[in-house]
Amino acid sequence: MVHARARRDRDLCVVGVRTLWRTVGDGEFFCPDCGGDRNYRRRTGRRRIVVLGLPLLPRGPVAPVVECAACAARFGTEVLDHPTTTRFSAMLRDAVHTVALAVLAAGGTEATAVRQVAVGAVRAAGFADCDEDQLLALIEALAADTGRLPGAATGERDGLDPCGTALAIELHEALEPLAPHLAPTGREAILLQGARIAVADGPYRPAERAVLETVGRALMICPDDTARLLAATRAAF
Numbered sequence: 001m002v003h004a005r006a007r008r009d010r011d012l013c014v015v016g017v018r019t020l021w022r023t024v025g026d027g028e029f030f031c032p033d034c035g036g037d038r039n040y041r042r043r044t045g046r047r048r049i050v051v052l053g054l055p056l057l058p059r060g061p062v063a064p065v066v067e068c069a070a071c072a073a074r075f076g077t078e079v080l081d082h083p084t085t086t087r088f089s090a091m092l093r094d095a096v097h098t099v100a101l102a103v104l105a106a107g108g109t110e111a112t113a114v115r116q117v118a119v120g121a122v123r124a125a126g127f128a129d130c131d132e133d134q135l136l137a138l139i140e141a142l143a144a145d146t147g148r149l150p151g152a153a154t155g156e157r158d159g160l161d162p163c164g165t166a167l168a169i170e171l172h173e174a175l176e177p178l179a180p181h182l183a184p185t186g187r188e189a190i191l192l193q194g195a196r197i198a199v200a201d202g203p204y205r206p207a208e209r210a211v212l213e214t215v216g217r218a219l220m221i222c223p224d225d226t227a228r229l230l231a232a233t234r235a236a237f
């Protein structure tokens with residue numbers, strides 16, 4: 001047994017398979033091994049039979065890899081699906097901003113408390129320069145776009161399409177790519193920020209509730225949990 005293994009080890013030294021790598025692209029990614037935003041090289045490889053250290057016979061391609069420039073760890077290309085920390089913060093900031101706008105568009109902006117809570121949420125999310133005028137201008141532009149006044153969507157019919165299809169699409173676009181990268185509490189936190197804006201001037205209007213239910217769905221929160229969180233936010237006010 002010992003003799004056979006020694007011989008096999010010796011053979012491996014003489015004849016082996018080596019992968020020759022070629023860099024085909026680069027960029028920035030989040031490295032799970034050294035834990036941060038790093039540069040990467042995307043590399044494809046070709047296997048070759050190596051005899052006495054010399055590559056001889058081609059053995060076909062290997063799956064492309066992503067190699068961290070800092071720690072040299074290699075990953076499958078699916079590692080690029082994970083956003084960088086910088087991108088993730090931007091997604092989070094945009095999510096809160098979009099939710100705040102949608103709730104304001106549905107519930108109206110007349111109440112000072114509502115405007116203040118909205119500005120507070122958007123600032124805390126990372127838009128430090130945000131102020132009421134800025135939010136109001138955006139809401140007006142949105143209303144001009146959809147041909148409807150903010151807060152006007154309180155009728156029964158409007159409850160079906162509370163914030164306009166365009167805004168519903170924007171909510172999905174801002175929230176759906178983010179949801180898989182957030183823990184449940186992180187997803188709930190975004191919904192709660194919207195809920196706090198809505199209840200700042202009293203109970204939920206049907207349109208506000210409909211917007212927040214859209215937010216819950218886009219964030220992959222189940223309808224029961226969304227209802228529970230909305231009720232809890234209202235009760236705490």
Ligand SMILES: [Zn+2]
Nearest residue numbers: 031034068071
């Ligand atoms: Zn790394």
